[in-house]
Amino acid sequence: MLKPGAIYCEFADGQQLVMPYSVSRLYRGLVHERILSAAGTYGGALYGPGVTQKHLLKAIHSLSWRHSLTWRLNPYEPHAGLLAEALQKYATTRPGLWTWREDSSEVLDLEILRPKGELLEHVRYSCRKQIRKGERAGIAVRQAITTAEWDAFITLYRQSIERWGKQATVSYPDSLFRALQTLSHETCRLWLAYHEGRLVGGSVNFYHNRHTVEWLAAYNPASFALGVRNLLTAQMIKQAITEGFGIYDFNPSGTLEGTRRFKQTFSTCQKPSPVAVRRTVLHCVLERIRQ
Secondary structure: OOOOEEEEEEOOOOOOOEEEEEEEEOOOOOOEEEEEEEHHHHHEEOOOOOHHHHHHHHHHHHHOOOOOEEEEEEOOOOOHHHHHHHHHHHHOOOOOOOEEEOOOEEEEEEHHHHHOOHHOOOOOOHHHHHHHHHHHOOOEEEOOHHHHHHHHHHHHHHHHHHHHHHOOOOOHHHHHHHHOOOOOOEEEEEEEEEOEEEEEEEEEEEEOOOEEEEEEEEEOOHHHOOOOHHHHHHHHHHHHHHOOOOOOEEEEOOHHHHHHHHHHHHOEEEEEOOOEEOOOHHHHHHHHHHH
């Protein structure tokens, strides 16, 4: 069970920042891991003008001094490049305690698409073909409104987890989806795809300022041949363009190369989003014993 937490830092020059995180207690509470990137999402600090890389690194030192730490860097963080350089150096000079994994997120710059407003001209041929296949199949896309629609998506998601079996990287509880349903439509939306009246796919997206990001999707695998995945994604992107969003973020794919290749068929660009991990000596010892 993750518990929310945060540190507040005030520096001698008057600068301030807040670093939110989640706490995971491991090995019967002997190890506390501070996770800046819950569920692999972007992490980082909240601050105003004047905060520099040095302030951020001091906060990270304070955060990780006696605790393990996992942090996926936010590619939209103003100091992302300098932070990555410093944390990568930690992994080189302090092997065993700090590790570093390169990763990236696939992103669409909607400002490029807006003048033409035609997504089909931008995506790769294979993607365009699947979108048109979905249109011919009569795939209907709409946003969930009722609890029954959310329940149907939860069922579809549970079926996906069962198919993945032990290969599933994470399984979210129903209570999380119930909580998401209570959020404002301006913040969180569940998109659903139907074929002949039957739910065949869905995606949960988050929205903030001019940034929209895909978080979680589930599909009936038999519907892939109908082009449902491409059509649903295309409809979500088109709506984001219509509403004036500037970025459509597919989120990092981790080790799922097939997922990454699918995203790239939309002619995305890559934004670096590496993962820095810090382990305390005790954490390292307990991991070795467990192995």
